[in-house]
Amino acid sequence: MYTGIQHLHSGLAYLVLIALIVVIVLMLIGSLSGKEFSEKDRKIALVAFILSHIQLVVGLILYFISPIGLNLLKSGGAMSDSAARLTALEHPLINIVAIVVITIGYSRAKKLVDSRARFRSIYMFYAVGLVLILSRIPWDSWLG
Template identity: 35%
Template sequence: MYQILLPLHSLVRWLVVVSLLFAIFRAYRGKFRKQDFSAFDNTLMLIAVKILQVQFCIGVILYFISPIVRYFLNNFKTGVHLREIRFFGMEHITMMTIAVFIISIASEKVSKTQDARQKYRIMALWFTIGLIVILSSIPWSFSPLTSRPAFRPF
């Protein structure tokens, strides 16, 4: 299962990034053009949030079956001093959980808000913050701290 979920998690991250970027673009566009919050924008927001939540579920499953995390949890005193082990055992899951909460709560606030311009403002601000947290916590292939390939083969 690990050999299937890891490449899937790697692939879905691109859907998360693209869907959030598009939702953020539409939110800033609607905010600055002072447009009404459209059904398309609402659907786009919900799709981005659902993709993110699916990715998070895959990530949580991976967390509990990962050999790296297993090593971290069984050898905490050693693992916390090893950059890559600590990243996957503690930092990545913590930051991604925070990002999912930020974006999910923002989505709920947008759904409950009546004012269209306020919806765009909430979505633009909080989705941007969530995306920054996500981007800072992905093990990019170019990262000098913890590096993983941009695409993992199945």
């Protein structure tokens, strides 16, 4: 079960990154072109929103069933080792913050009336979330 969830978390990460990049580009184009924010735009942003939240839930499940996640913090040795600290603390914490930022951007855009402001809310908050996610991906273990 652990290996399956680990593969799901890694595979879903690609979808989340692609979805966030696509949404950021489309919302940026929408903002710069002055077009009206449509239901289609909202649904496109919603796809990335949902995928990022599913990724968070899968990641949290993985964190608590993993032999390394929470156990590294309990053992006390995680803070002195940068790779262990990334796995045990930085990756989950920063990604939770990233999903909160994405959620704020999406929720804020739903409340706004002006189309340009709605586009900007989504692309700016999603971009900050994406940067946070990219900053804490364990690249060595993910690509290696």
